[in-house]
Amino acid sequence: MSKVHNFSAGPSILPQEALEASIEGIRNFAGTGLSVLEVSHRGKEFVAVVEETQAIIRELLGVPEDYEILFLGGGASLQFLMVAYNLLETKGAYLKTGVWAANAVKEAKYIGNVEVVASSEDRNYCYIPKNYTIPTDADYFHCTSNNTIYGSQMQSFPESPVTLICDMSSDILSRKVDVSKFGLIYAGAQKNMGPAGVTVVIVKKSILGKVSRPIPSMMNYQVHIDKETMFNTPPVFPIFAMLQNLKWVKKVGGVEEMQRRAAARANMLYAEIDSNPLFTGTVDKEDRSQMNVCFLLNDTSLEEKFNKAWKDAGISGIKGHRSVGGYRASLYNALPLESVEALVNVMRTFNS
Numbered sequence: 001m002s003k004v005h006n007f008s009a010g011p012s013i014l015p016q017e018a019l020e021a022s023i024e025g026i027r028n029f030a031g032t033g034l035s036v037l038e039v040s041h042r043g044k045e046f047v048a049v050v051e052e053t054q055a056i057i058r059e060l061l062g063v064p065e066d067y068e069i070l071f072l073g074g075g076a077s078l079q080f081l082m083v084a085y086n087l088l089e090t091k092g093a094y095l096k097t098g099v100w101a102a103n104a105v106k107e108a109k110y111i112g113n114v115e116v117v118a119s120s121e122d123r124n125y126c127y128i129p130k131n132y133t134i135p136t137d138a139d140y141f142h143c144t145s146n147n148t149i150y151g152s153q154m155q156s157f158p159e160s161p162v163t164l165i166c167d168m169s170s171d172i173l174s175r176k177v178d179v180s181k182f183g184l185i186y187a188g189a190q191k192n193m194g195p196a197g198v199t200v201v202i203v204k205k206s207i208l209g210k211v212s213r214p215i216p217s218m219m220n221y222q223v224h225i226d227k228e229t230m231f232n233t234p235p236v237f238p239i240f241a242m243l244q245n246l247k248w249v250k251k252v253g254g255v256e257e258m259q260r261r262a263a264a265r266a267n268m269l270y271a272e273i274d275s276n277p278l279f280t281g282t283v284d285k286e287d288r289s290q291m292n293v294c295f296l297l298n299d300t301s302l303e304e305k306f307n308k309a310w311k312d313a314g315i316s317g318i319k320g321h322r323s324v325g326g327y328r329a330s331l332y333n334a335l336p337l338e339s340v341e342a343l344v345n346v347m348r349t350f351n352s
């Protein structure tokens with residue numbers, strides 16, 4: 001369709017064949033002669049889509065049988081609140097590693113007692129705190145696996161004495177994760193999963209039903225589970241398009257292959273940042289993200305020239321978030337290595 005190198009932070013690049021299959025579903029869904037946009041979500045064809053999407057997520061991520069997979073609206077931002085609503089009785093413990101983690105803290109405070117166990121705010125979130133202690137009297141420990149805005153990533157997850165909850169919005173499906181270590185994982189789909197509009201929630205059934213407050217139906221995970229993720233009309237088209245993307249992930253080699261590609265892309269770009277005197281990475285090396293690579297152009301007087309060079313090369317979406325400045329290249333699953341090569345080539349040659 002186009003030759004644009006799409007480094008957008010989200011919504012972001014999807015594989016061409018997932019886009020084509022989504023378009024085909026809009027034209028003629030499952031041979032019904034109708035568009036996926038105009039059929040009942042309770043019809044057998046769409047119910048089959050939901051079940052297939054759950055099955056492929058279960059397979060790709062290795063989700064154990066005692067976990068449910070839900071497709072909800074409201075974005076990852078609603079999960080900040082839902083997690084606390086459903087799980088916070090005494091205290092929620094949080095790791096504050098960026099803007100989204102801070103938002104999770106803020107929303108949980110509407111519900112109850114929150115303890116920030118550790119924070120990297122002191123250095124503008126350029127690292128992941130280590131050596132913190134998770135309080136044993138907390139109901140859960142909430143962390144954010146990848147910090148989309150600041151470009152840091154948890155390289156491993158703590159052995160938590162309490163239920164481990166993780167916002168994996170910006171690195172889900174990019175690396176192997178042992179789901180059985182978590183009580184709940186959630187992710188807005190609009191990076192590695194699919195288009196915006198659906199949030200994937202993977203929840204261990206046994207962690208629910210333990211808080212004393214009444215939970216309104218739409219906020220209640222158990223209600224969504226009981227109604228097989230169709231308590232209300234689900235985000236039909238985002239789920240359908242997500243399935244097309246997941247089929248592509250499976251076809252090209254699953255999460256293992258995504259992990260290999262993520263490392264190849266990130267290593268190539270960080271190698272250029274570290275060897276090119278014109279640029280500096282903003283995150284401590286050991287905590288660097290493979291998904292969102294943040295860097296500064298040291299001499300800001302060259303900005304106009306650099307911006308022109310990457311735009312001329314067909315590169316899109318690398319302007320840094322306003323809270324960090326500089327540049328952020330998002331290297332999600334569907335980004336081909338040749339797009340990183342194009343960016344590295346611009347960085348190497350633009351001021352010579």
Ligand SMILES: Cc1ncc(COP(=O)(O)O)c(C=O)c1O
Pocket residue numbers: 010074075076077078100144146147148149167168169170188189
């Ligand atoms: C890690 C993380 N958490 C949460 C969010 C918020 O997601 P949403 O816009 O779906 O509410 C984002 C959005 O980029 C994110 O990157």
